[in-house]
Amino acid sequence: MDDLIRVEHLTKIYARGEVLALNDISFTVKRGEFLVLLGLSGSGKSTLLRCLNRLIEPTEGQIVFDGIDVTRASGRQLRHLRRRMAMIFQQFNLVKRSTVLTNVLSGRLGYVNPGASAIHKFPKQDVEMAMTNLERVGIPEQAYKRADELSGGQQQRVGIARALMQQPDLLMADEPVSALDPATSHSVMQYLELMNREDGVTVIASLHFLSLARRYGTRILALKDGEIVFEGLPAEIDAAKFKEIYGEEAEEVEVR
Amino acid sequence: MKRPKKSKSASQDSPWVRLYELRLRIAAFVLDWASWGYIAYGVIYLLNKYWYLRYVDFYGRLTLPGWGWPVVILATLELTVLSHAFGQSIGLSLFGLRLFGPDLRRIPWRQRARRFLALHVLLVGQPIALFTDRPAGTLLHDGKTTGTMRLVAKIKDDMPPEKPEKTWLTYRGLFLTCLLSLTFWLGWKITTINLQMLVERVGKSGHIWRDLFTPHFTYLTEYVNKRGHLYSITYHMMETVFMAFFATVTGALAAFPLSFLGARNIMGFNKVGWLIYSVMRLLFNVFRSIESILMAVLFAVWVGFGNPFAGAMALFFHTIAALGKLYSEQVESVDPGPLEAIAATGARRWQVVVYGVIPQIIPSYLAFTLYRWDINIRMATIIALVGGGGIGTLLFYFKNEVGRLSDAWNQVGAIIVSIVVVVWLLDYISARVREKIG
Numbered sequence: 018m019d020d021l022i023r024v025e026h027l028t029k030i031y032a033r034g035e036v037l038a039l040n041d042i043s044f045t046v047k048r049g050e051f052l053v054l055l056g057l058s059g060s061g062k063s064t065l066l067r068c069l070n071r072l073i074e075p076t077e078g079q080i081v082f083d084g085i086d087v088t089r090a091s092g093r094q095l096r097h098l099r100r101r102m103a104m105i106f107q108q109f110n111l112v113k114r115s116t117v118l119t120n121v122l123s124g125r126l127g128y129v130n131p132g133a134s135a136i137h138k139f140p141k142q143d144v145e146m147a148m149t150n151l152e153r154v155g156i157p158e159q160a161y162k163r164a165d166e167l168s169g170g171q172q173q174r175v176g177i178a179r180a181l182m183q184q185p186d187l188l189m190a191d192e193p194v195s196a197l198d199p200a201t202s203h204s205v206m207q208y209l210e211l212m213n214r215e216d217g218v219t220v221i222a223s224l225h226f227l228s229l230a231r232r233y234g235t236r237i238l239a240l241k242d243g244e245i246v247f248e249g250l251p252a253e254i255d256a257a258k259f260k261e262i263y264g265e266e267a268e269e270v271e272v273r
Numbered sequence: 274m275k276r277p278k279k280s281k282s283a284s285q286d287s288p289w290v291r292l293y294e295l296r297l298r299i300a301a302f303v304l305d306w307a308s309w310g311y312i313a314y315g316v317i318y319l320l321n322k323y324w325y326l327r328y329v330d331f332y333g334r335l336t337l338p339g340w341g342w343p344v345v346i347l348a349t350l351e352l353t354v355l356s357h358a359f360g361q362s363i364g365l366s367l368f369g370l371r372l373f374g375p376d377l378r379r380i381p382w383r384q385r386a387r388r389f390l391a392l393h394v395l396l397v398g399q400p401i402a403l404f405t406d407r408p409a410g411t412l413l414h415d416g417k418t419t420g421t422m423r424l425v426a427k428i429k430d431d432m433p434p435e436k437p438e439k440t441w442l443t444y445r446g447l448f449l450t451c452l453l454s455l456t457f458w459l460g461w462k463i464t465t466i467n468l469q470m471l472v473e474r475v476g477k478s479g480h481i482w483r484d485l486f487t488p489h490f491t492y493l494t495e496y497v498n499k500r501g502h503l504y505s506i507t508y509h510m511m512e513t514v515f516m517a518f519f520a521t522v523t524g525a526l527a528a529f530p531l532s533f534l535g536a537r538n539i540m541g542f543n544k545v546g547w548l549i550y551s552v553m554r555l556l557f558n559v560f561r562s563i564e565s566i567l568m569a570v571l572f573a574v575w576v577g578f579g580n581p582f583a584g585a586m587a588l589f590f591h592t593i594a595a596l597g598k599l600y601s602e603q604v605e606s607v608d609p610g611p612l613e614a615i616a617a618t619g620a621r622r623w624q625v626v627v628y629g630v631i632p633q634i635i636p637s638y639l640a641f642t643l644y645r646w647d648i649n650i651r652m653a654t655i656i657a658l659v660g661g662g663g664i665g666t667l668l669f670y671f672k673n674e675v676g677r678l679s680d681a682w683n684q685v686g687a688i689i690v691s692i693v694v695v696v697w698l699l700d701y702i703s704a705r706v707r708e709k710i711g
Binding site: 072097102103108110128135179 | 611613615619621624628633635636
């Protein structure tokens with residue numbers, strides 16, 4: 018089977034205030050793709066990503082991950098699915114007072130012996146793997162620092178290392194570079210590209226900037242008010258499409 | 274006449290749903306009535322004070338004539354309706370309700386007066402209207418004018434910009450000013466504050482002050498042998514400090530796990546969790562409101578009068594409740610981002626707590642525990658008043674010996690000085706430690 022994720026008629030209504038965040042969305046993601054979600058703030062990108070691993074419960078619809086129905090998975094099944102779907106966040110979401118190493122190791126929590134993890138004990142090969150992954154993202158020397166001592170770009174790289182620990186099939190990146198400056202943005206995006214090309218991890222990343230999407234994405238899905246307004250190759254987005262996604266008053270900004 | 278548009282589901286709503294939709298308006302009305310009732314009580318009480326026992330008997334019970342009660346009830350009700358129907362009352366603003374015209378603008382005064390009259394005329398019809406097909410959340414007199422009560426918070430974005438009123442010149446401002454002045458006047462009378470007496474009788478306590486400031490440290494280390502039970506100041510001070518220490522440490526250890534059960538963001542994932550959360554919160558609140566000195570009354574009977582174990586148990590239970598509440602509020606205020614991230618790795622719920630919550634709350638836990646330690650020390654010095662043991666045992670012993678012992682007040686002075694020294698010292702240490710943590 019070629020499809021890693023199949024989303025069918027996904028709808029999310031937030032009960033409080035009855036906001037329709039996602040309206041009947043269907044799409045598929047193939048293995049090895051680098052799919053970029055485009056759209057303004059509030060267009061439903063974050064909600065969509067969080068529905069995929071059910072951090073947010075979908076109201077209606079079906080999500081099939083590698084032939085398994087995510088929407089029906091419960092308890093143990095869902096945890097095992099989540100191990101294969103790593104996630105990185107706009108605000109990095111590291112535990113600030115814990116060390117970098119502990120943060121990276123926490124990516125392993127779904128695999129390890131739960132009793133040992135209660136007293137912060139991880140198998141030796143996991144600790145070695147954590148160090149290897151920190152080397153891969155270029156910050157092995159920061160391993161024993163507290164996470165909040167690191168710069169934004171470094172923190173996001175810790176987030177990537179944590180995701181790598183899960184040895185995932187899918188990486189979901191929720192606006193991974195929105196809180197970073199342009200130069201750091203590219204370095205973080207390049208790590209995602211590396212995971213995509215070398216490890217064969219399928220990536221779904223939501224981005225603000227079209228230029229980043231064109232540079233890194235193999236396919237683009239654009240959302241507006243919870244509906245898909247564009248689906249296709251990066252090159253297919255012309256001025257007219259751009260206005261459709263971002264509104265009439267928008268102008269394209271380059272991130273170099 | 275323009276009426277609010279009927280929603281399609283209006284006819285399917287049961288009377289209970291309609292009543293529920295009116296809950297804020299009802300709550301506001303009850304609150305307004307209660308505040309007018311309070312004013313009526315205050316006025317009657319003051320009338321009594323200045324027109325000696327006219328409407329209140331010697332024991333402070335209201336004794337209005339037969340016709341008095343209906344008059345009071347009707348008058349307060351009428352005042353409530355007046356302030357409520359004009360859309361200007363305290364209750365309405367407290368529950369975030371405001372009176373609006375259809376275009377979300379203020380309603381002219383003539384319209385408001387019409388609302389007031391319409392409410393009287395349509396009074397009997399209101400309960401019946403619950404069974405008729407009408408928009409939820411509205412009352413009959415809403416239809417007679419262009420006004421409807423609307424929740425401010427819900428429509429703030431749609432509201433046209435309006436000039437804010439000067440708070441003290443509004444009805445609400447004036448009402449609150451009157452309420453506060455009345456409360457102050459009442460409080461003065463009820464607590465029988467008398468500054469004249471305070472000045473005139475200052476000489477009566479003169480020698481006590483003199484004795485207190487010339488403390489006799491006779492029993493600092495010597496045993497008091499009066500009844501064979503009492504020991505030195507040092508001994509009892511040790512009891513006090515360790516009583517507080519034991520209660521703080523064990524109380525904090527017990528409150529730590531319980532605080533997670535009392536945190537909404539940890540427990541609010543299903544019905545059972547909500548139940549546990551609610552029960553924990555209720556227990557915290559109930560035990561917190563029973564002062565430790567009241568619990569000590571019970572434990573002094575249980576384990577023996579004057580036994581420091583009684584005081585330690587009382588402080589222990591109060592510490593659990595107080596720290597449990599503070600702790601769980603800390604748990605609720607953690608950054609949810611890391612919890613989300615750790616849950617997304619496929620971790621179990623308790624692993625999220627261990628790796629995501631606990632590292633975030635440790636500093637404030639320590640600070641709160643030290644703060645509690647300060648409180649427990651203070652409480653341990655006087656818990657002997659009800660037989661809880663500690664330094665208070667000596668303090669109240671000498672206080673009761675006044676008249677039999679010539680230097681009783683000097684002994685009391687010595688104990689108070691020791692308490693001040695020890696409490697100040699421990700406060701200073703804990704403040705320094707807290708500085709380091711913060």
